[in-house]
Amino acid sequence: xRVVRRNAIDAVLPQxxxxxxxxxxxxxYADGRCVVPPPGELTFQDPPGDVHIKYGYISGDDHFVVKxxxxxxxxxxxxxxxxDGLMLVFAQRTGALEAILLDEGNLTDIRTAAAxxxxxxxxxxxxxxxxxxxxxIQARRQLELLRKETPCRDVMAWGRDKExxxxxxxxxxxxxxxxxxxxxxxxxxxxxxxxxxxxxxTTPLVRAAALRAGTHVxxxxxxxxxxxxxxxxxxxxxDVIVADSLSQCRDRGEIHHASDPGSVVQLGxxxxxxxxxxxxxxxxTVADLTGVAVQDVAIATAVLNALG
Amino acid sequence: xRVVRRNAIDAVLPQxxxxxxxxxxxxxYADGRCVVPPPGELTFQDPPGDVHIKYGYISGDDHFVVKxxxxxxxxxxxxxxxxDGLMLVFAQRTGALEAILLDEGNLTDIRTAAAxxxxxxxxxxxxxxxxxxxxxIQARRQLELLRKETPCRDVMAWGRDKExxxxxxxxxxxxxxxxxxxxxxxxxxxxxxxxxxxxxxTTPLVRAAALRAGTHVxxxxxxxxxxxxxxxxxxxxxDVIVADSLSQCRDRGEIHHASDPGSVVQLGxxxxxxxxxxxxxxxxTVADLTGVAVQDVAIATAVLNALG
Numbered sequence: 207x208r209v210v211r212r213n214a215i216d217a218v219l220p221q222x223x224x225x226x227x228x229x230x231x232x233x234x235y236a237d238g239r240c241v242v243p244p245p246g247e248l249t250f251q252d253p254p255g256d257v258h259i260k261y262g263y264i265s266g267d268d269h270f271v272v273k274x275x276x277x278x279x280x281x282x283x284x285x286x287x288x289x290d291g292l293m294l295v296f297a298q299r300t301g302a303l304e305a306i307l308l309d310e311g312n313l314t315d316i317r318t319a320a321a322x323x324x325x326x327x328x329x330x331x332x333x334x335x336x337x338x339x340x341x342x343i344q345a346r347r348q349l350e351l352l353r354k355e356t357p358c359r360d361v362m363a364w365g366r367d368k369e370x371x372x373x374x375x376x377x378x379x380x381x382x383x384x385x386x387x388x389x390x391x392x393x394x395x396x397x398x399x400x401x402x403x404x405x406x407x408t409t410p411l412v413r414a415a416a417l418r419a420g421t422h423v424x425x426x427x428x429x430x431x432x433x434x435x436x437x438x439x440x441x442x443x444x445d446v447i448v449a450d451s452l453s454q455c456r457d458r459g460e461i462h463h464a465s466d467p468g469s470v471v472q473l474g475x476x477x478x479x480x481x482x483x484x485x486x487x488x489x490x491t492v493a494d495l496t497g498v499a500v501q502d503v504a505i506a507t508a509v510l511n512a513l514g
Numbered sequence: 515x516r517v518v519r520r521n522a523i524d525a526v527l528p529q530x531x532x533x534x535x536x537x538x539x540x541x542x543y544a545d546g547r548c549v550v551p552p553p554g555e556l557t558f559q560d561p562p563g564d565v566h567i568k569y570g571y572i573s574g575d576d577h578f579v580v581k582x583x584x585x586x587x588x589x590x591x592x593x594x595x596x597x598d599g600l601m602l603v604f605a606q607r608t609g610a611l612e613a614i615l616l617d618e619g620n621l622t623d624i625r626t627a628a629a630x631x632x633x634x635x636x637x638x639x640x641x642x643x644x645x646x647x648x649x650x651i652q653a654r655r656q657l658e659l660l661r662k663e664t665p666c667r668d669v670m671a672w673g674r675d676k677e678x679x680x681x682x683x684x685x686x687x688x689x690x691x692x693x694x695x696x697x698x699x700x701x702x703x704x705x706x707x708x709x710x711x712x713x714x715x716t717t718p719l720v721r722a723a724a725l726r727a728g729t730h731v732x733x734x735x736x737x738x739x740x741x742x743x744x745x746x747x748x749x750x751x752x753d754v755i756v757a758d759s760l761s762q763c764r765d766r767g768e769i770h771h772a773s774d775p776g777s778v779v780q781l782g783x784x785x786x787x788x789x790x791x792x793x794x795x796x797x798x799t800v801a802d803l804t805g806v807a808v809q810d811v812a813i814a815t816a817v818l819n820a821l822g
Binding site for chain 2: 207209241243246247248249250253255257259261262263270272274276277278281284286290292294296298299300301302303306308
């Protein structure tokens with residue numbers, strides 16, 4: 207049994223095809239080859255915090271994974287990160303604990319961004335401008351992984367805080383993007399044809415009226431029933447609606463806000479070519495990502511394999 | 515963050531008042547001061563295995579605990595133990611991981627046995643003979659911890675396998691007991707007034723017709739809806755019925771098999787003196803233990819404190 211700290215995990219990440227690993231994970235999930243029970247949850251009042259326990263496996267794989275992720279929102283006042291996390295990797299044949307990955311939540315950020323890259327790969331049109339809602343860690347990770355999915359380096363980023371936006375634009379400039387910033391959500395929606403939303407917003411940011419034909423939207427931020435980044439009419443207007451998990455998206459994320467979401471296909475089925483994604487450049491496509499434990503299984507397994 | 519292996523955990527256990535810790539845990543649970551969501555579960559078909567994830571905390575305590583316990587039933591053929599387990603101890607104020615206790619399931623065995631000792635302390639009459647159903651690890655742990663609860667060292671043990679029973683009797687002889695063995699369940703039930711059942715039986719072993727007045731029975735083995743060690747009429751005949759967790763015992767253990775269990779009180783309320791336990795020497799009392807995550811919280815916290 208090995209205990210692997212974040213710096214050792216970060217060191218092997220460049221060797222891993224995380225987007226390819228997520229494609230395979232979503233296909234396995236859509237195939238019904240995964241066991242991913244509903245997550246466990248602990249909530250704390252004083253100080254406020256929540257802990258989520260996700261766990262599961264792909265049948266016939268070598269491993270199963272238990273992830274524990276926490277958010278303690280008063281931590282920054284103590285000089286600590288508000289988010290933390292670790293993954294435990296066990297042998298599927300014996301139950302033996304093989305590794306404890308003390309990734310501090312970084313693998314969750316990366317597997318989430320990798321799902322966004324999968325959506326861009328399979329659903330985006332030829333990208334003319336990338337729109338990003340949010341200026342936090344996930345907004346960074348999304349652009350990092352999009353570099354291999356599109357040659358477009360022109361970005362418009364929306365945020366509420368101009369200072370944070372400026373920092374974001376500067377950091378993304380360092381990895382090759384030209385980032386214009388705005389505090390007007392419609393400015394992003396109207397000028398970009400690949401939009402990624404990565405905020406904890408509970409009021410919609412992407413309005414259907416502002417959306418152009420030929421746009422793909424990946425909604426990453428909403429992972430609870432109360433968060434919402436897209437007007438429900440965006441779902442109703444979309445030509446193709448894709449869910450990372452049909453069952454989860456009925457309860458949370460964006461799709462469950464729509465009164466008539468119409469036909470929703472599963473991301474893994476699009477990746478596998480069993481469901482139809484975008485068929486023309488002027489369609490509107492939407493992907494609703496709520497986060498599935500199979501992504502944790504896939505990235506933890508990939509890291510363990512890369513560690514050798 | 516520390517990783518503590520089994521030998522280091524075992525080394526501090528003698529310093530810990532595990533029975534006192536369980537008393538406090540059950541009182542906190544009965545008080546409603548605990549958050550212990552339903553356990554998570556993963557099951558595997560080939561090879562057969564199951565994994566349980568229990569987690570929770572006592573409000574206002576320093577820690578929360580996540581326990582992962584597994585049973586992989588083909589492991590002995592590989593020279594491995596079929597059961598394994600670890601406990602993760604986190605800070606309740608920040609979510610920081612403080613310790614990983616690689617106890618291999620031993621702390622679960624001990625906290626389960628300590629609950630049995632709590633029942634004996636609060637519900638048993640003056641013990642004339644101890645009856646044990648089972649000859650496995652838990653049957654050993656129960657007698658180890660009962661030594662402080664009664665001066666009685668006279669035991670009758672039931673099991674299906676005479677060889678295992680003989681080994682059990684010899685081992686318990688080394689810690690001061692005189693153990694008679696039998697393959698007739700009624701022989702135990704009819705001659706003992708403190709009975710502890712620690713088997714995975716799915717057919718009842720303790721028959722109401724064989725039970726003497728003035729007996730206390732602690733049912734430890736049944737932790738699923740299908741396992742059953744006591745005839746349901748034992749519950750119906752008992753004068754006092756105690757559950758470690760009222761809500762759990764409605765779904766599993768012994769109480770849920772009874773068509774009319776009558777009034778059931780919670781163990782923590784008996785310990786705290788808020789509910790009436792045994793009031794005379796000729797009553798029949800039954801305690802149904804299904805295992806509550808607060809016991810894991812309590813023992814993991816006690817071990818962490820003892821490690822200093």
